[in-house]
Amino acid sequence: MNLHKCKYLPGSLRRSAGQPVREFEHAVIVCAKHALACRRQNLRKVQFAKIAAVLEPQEDAVIPEDVRRFIFTAVPSMPYLEAMLLFFRAPDVQRSAVEVARSLYLPERRAMELIEQLHEVGIVAREGDARFRYAPRDPSLASAVERLAEVYADDIIGVTHLVHDAMGKSAQRFADAFKLRKDH
Numbered sequence: 131m132n133l134h135k136c137k138y139l140p141g142s143l144r145r146s147a148g149q150p151v152r153e154f155e156h157a158v159i160v161c162a163k164h165a166l167a168c169r170r171q172n173l174r175k176v177q178f179a180k181i182a183a184v185l186e187p188q189e190d191a192v193i194p195e196d197v198r199r200f201i202f203t204a205v206p207s208m209p210y211l212e213a214m215l216l217f218f219r220a221p222d223v224q225r226s227a228v229e230v231a232r233s234l235y236l237p238e239r240r241a242m243e244l245i246e247q248l249h250e251v252g253i254v255a256r257e258g259d260a261r262f263r264y265a266p267r268d269p270s271l272a273s274a275v276e277r278l279a280e281v282y283a284d285d286i287i288g289v290t291h292l293v294h295d296a297m298g299k300s301a302q303r304f305a306d307a308f309k310l311r312k313d314h
């Protein structure tokens with residue numbers, strides 16, 4: 131599903147649909163508000179149905195099992211995913227925490243935490259004092275990141291839902307660890 135190709139989104143929003151998550155979410159919200167306004171006014175029901183279909187995850191767009199497994203085991207959050215893909219998309223570019231923060235609309239401290247996590251798992255390498263570039267530690271990791279990037283480009287909403295599902299399951303497991311159990 132490519133919202134940036136949706137002809138019902140205004141041109142400026144279509145361009146932002148391929149951008150980092152905050153701009154994309156804004157595009158989806160504006161499109162949804164437009165769809166709801168059309169529905170309230172009972173205008174262009176066919177157009178509303180088409181917009182709603184774009185916003186719904188596609189049933190036939192199944193995320194491949196290898197990508198699902200990589201998301202569940204290696205992608206703890208959407209900011210992490212966005213930071214990883216930022217480095218992946220420009221492998222020869224060295225970036226600082228300030229540049230990553232600016233690109234992803236994050237505080238510099240949070241961007242540095244994400245970069246350090248990516249460095250620890252071997253997705254980025256330190257170049258000089260405080261600069262990093264995409265440099266997967268082995269071909270299998272490079273392949274997994276590339277596959278995720280391909281699937282994310284085709285089904286941004288499906289991948290986003292999957293990351294949030296993984297985060298929710300982790301939070302539930304953590305909460306379950308603190309449940310008091312009644313012994314018989």
